[in-house]
Amino acid sequence: MTGTARTDTAQLMELLSVSLASYYGEFTVAAASENLTASQGKTLTVLRRGAASMSALATTLTCDASNMTGIVDRLEKRGLVRREPSPSDRRVKNVALTADGERVIDTIRGRMQHTVAGLERLDVQERETLSVLLERVFVERPAT
Amino acid sequence: MTGTARTDTAQLMELLSVSLASYYGEFTVAAASENLTASQGKTLTVLRRGAASMSALATTLTCDASNMTGIVDRLEKRGLVRREPSPSDRRVKNVALTADGERVIDTIRGRMQHTVAGLERLDVQERETLSVLLERVFVERPAT
DNA sequence: TATTGTTATACTCTATAACTATA
DNA sequence: TATAGTTATAGAGTATAACAATA
Structure with missing residues (x-):
């Protein structure tokens, strides 16, 4: 699988x-x-x-x-x-x-209290990780 | 800060x-x-x-x-x-x-090829991490 | 009394086509 | 010829208020 x-x-x-x-x-x-x-x-x-x-x-x-x-x-x-x-x-x-x-x-x-509170549940390292992953998925352009 | x-x-x-x-x-x-x-x-x-x-x-x-x-x-x-x-x-x-x-x-x-391709840029461990973080931010309810 | 779904209404969003001004 | 922005139009989304049926 x-x-x-x-x-x-x-x-x-x-x-x-x-x-x-x-x-x-x-x-x-x-x-x-x-x-x-x-x-x-x-x-x-x-x-x-x-x-x-x-x-x-x-x-x-x-x-x-x-x-x-x-x-x-x-x-x-x-x-x-x-x-x-x-x-x-x-x-x-x-x-x-x-x-x-x-x-x-x-x-x-x-x-947007629910979203803000959700983000503030994450520590510094987790925020950095989420940021990197979202950029990878939605922002980065694949090399051509 | x-x-x-x-x-x-x-x-x-x-x-x-x-x-x-x-x-x-x-x-x-x-x-x-x-x-x-x-x-x-x-x-x-x-x-x-x-x-x-x-x-x-x-x-x-x-x-x-x-x-x-x-x-x-x-x-x-x-x-x-x-x-x-x-x-x-x-x-x-x-x-x-x-x-x-x-x-x-x-x-x-x-x-939704752009989104699908973005997700498939992640390896198994990264997918698991993203999944956990999104659940923490958007799905989990804080204890009352 | 309260809730579920619908209808009527007014306003906003949306794509398409046609138009003017500018490039 | 092509592009930027607007207008006109028709169909769809949206909240509000009022309504009938049911709980």
Whole structure:
């Protein structure tokens, strides 16, 4: 056989499914407590890493570019993001978090008490190990 | 200070966010290839673990019970799930996967090549470690 | 009285297609 | 010609409130 009952790929996919549903469910509730939808919250999460064009946002969020117009419209109307013209390409609009937007997304993350408590159950070495493994699975690109 | 730059809670939350986006993005694309929305796919994922009532589904999917009616309606119309009356409580309807529904959700998971390949980058010991850590963070309940 | 599932409603998300401005 | 962003449209997801059937 190619793996134990506990750690074969299908079992790990299932555990990932449960784990990420837990994270996403708690994120959705936390976003709602700030009167934001999950998609609006996810947009703020991406922008927390830095400003991005409309099309870059759509790519990162795995949705069609036309969706971003409405989502960013609503976030902008609430003063959480702002559109800025790109200096180098007049077609492009860069979207950036405002100070209010930063505050709101940080508040949302802070309210994810179940996830935060789960992470704080790990000691320093375990955190490092989890970090390395998640990077291996989701971030690293296989050599071509 | 309370942690290293790499493994403090905020950093791990960010890495989880990236991991979730990768998993969820690939899941959404795979579900779309079977003409299913992400919510429909997530419903099949939950039912793969066993039949559940409408309200239990809503709880697991972190949404209002009224949403489940339409989602299950569409899945039932395609023959992927079926509603069955509960033997013990005549108010309750249990939803179960059909053989077709099982086939479809297994196909969707099989199409998540990036995630599958990421997991298969890990050796047996690493898989076991990841499994234990995810259970610690997301599944275990703290003693009261 | 409380719970389960449904319906009606209003708003948001989503993909597709067509459009304008710019490259 | 191709790309960035927007608009229009239709179908789906979402929470709220109200309802009938059942517990």
